Amino acid sequence: MLQSKVDDKSFDNKMKLKFLNKSQNEGFARISVAAFVATLDPTLEELTEIRTAVSEAVSNCIIHAYKEDEKGIIQVECWTDEDRNVIISVTDEGVGIENIEKAKEPLFTSKSDEERSGMGFTVMESFMDRLEVESVKGEGTRVTMIKKLDIVYEL
Amino acid sequence: MHVSFEITDEILIASLDGELDHHTAAQIREEIDKKIDNFHCKHLIFNFKKVSFMDSSGIGVVMGRYNKMKELGGRVMVSGCSSYIDRILNMSGIYTIAPKYNNVNEALKVVKNKVNEKVNTEGVQ
Numbered sequence: 001m002l003q004s005k006v007d008d009k010s011f012d013n014k015m016k017l018k019f020l021n022k023s024q025n026e027g028f029a030r031i032s033v034a035a036f037v038a039t040l041d042p043t044l045e046e047l048t049e050i051r052t053a054v055s056e057a058v059s060n061c062i063i064h065a066y067k068e069d070e071k072g073i074i075q076v077e078c079w080t081d082e083d084r085n086v087i088i089s090v091t092d093e094g095v096g097i098e099n100i101e102k103a104k105e106p107l108f109t110s111k112s113d114e115e116r117s118g119m120g121f122t123v124m125e126s127f128m129d130r131l132e133v134e135s136v137k138g139e140g141t142r143v144t145m146i147k148k149l150d151i152v153y154e155l
Numbered sequence: 156m157h158v159s160f161e162i163t164d165e166i167l168i169a170s171l172d173g174e175l176d177h178h179t180a181a182q183i184r185e186e187i188d189k190k191i192d193n194f195h196c197k198h199l200i201f202n203f204k205k206v207s208f209m210d211s212s213g214i215g216v217v218m219g220r221y222n223k224m225k226e227l228g229g230r231v232m233v234s235g236c237s238s239y240i241d242r243i244l245n246m247s248g249i250y251t252i253a254p255k256y257n258n259v260n261e262a263l264k265v266v267k268n269k270v271n272e273k274v275n276t277e278g279v280q
Contacts, residue, residue, distance in 0.1 A: 023176075023178035024178050026176050026177060026178050027174060027176065027178065030208075045239070051208065052208075052209075052243070055176050055177075055208075056210050056211060059176065059177040059210065059212065062177065106246075107247070114215075115184065115215040115218060115219035116211075116212075116215050117211050117212075117214035117215040119211040119214055119246060119247050120210075120211050122211075122246060122247075123210065123211050123243060126246065
């Protein structure tokens with residue numbers, strides 16, 4: 001599995017999930033991440049954005065990386081710190097992305113016959129502050145997303 | 156995710172309830188297509204009012220139904236979108252082919268007017 005470049009020591013809190021490549025786990029993944037991030041008291045909008053981005057990343061593993069092969073393993077990690085930074089990384093050991101730039105283009109899909117919209121990366125990019133994709137053909141893909149939550153002002 | 160249906164004058168209204176993702180999209184797609192075929196519907200109105208979560212799989216579902224209804228010579232409309240669902244659908248530019256209305260009744264009024272217009276002009280000829 002591709003190694004994370006995130007240094008655990010610079011974060012207050014971390015969680016890691018590993019689950020089988022089954023589409024019913026999409027809901028599990030996004031709800032788990034949302035529950036973990038909820039301790040930072042994000043706005044409802046921020047939480048929805050995070051849930052959606054996680055759902056997109058996990059769907060990509062299921063549909064593209066493992067081609068619906070349910071034996072694959074998906075790993076979701078999430079880090080948070082006192083400055084309200086949230087880092088989420090979704091890693092698979094699937095086929096890898098041949099052309100990352102092409103895959104990120106809005107409306108580009110290799111699965112148009114399966115009614116995929118080609119908007120997955122676009123949704124992740126617009127709902128999170130930063131998106132990084134690393135991929136090695138035949139080894140897997142790691143998507144890392146960063147979001148800084150708004151500061152809560154106490155009255 | 157659950158879908159309930161209403162049919163009026165060849166117009167199918169599909170009201171979605173729950174979370175729409177890649178996992179639930181397959182089942183939703185199948186149920187809607189079956190209703191369209193069985194009841195010979197020509198137009199389709201999506202009602203997203205009770206959708207609590209949606210990712211880009213929702214865009215795919217609307218796109219796919221648009222292709223199907225186009226073949227049947229009909230239209231697809233979407234209604235009842237929250238600002239969050241609106242943001243996702245709008246991102247893809249889907250409204251240019253499947254226009255958005257505030258609610259089902261508004262969409263219904265528009266599609267019924269179009270059907271009547273067509274009947275009238277065809278009647279004149």
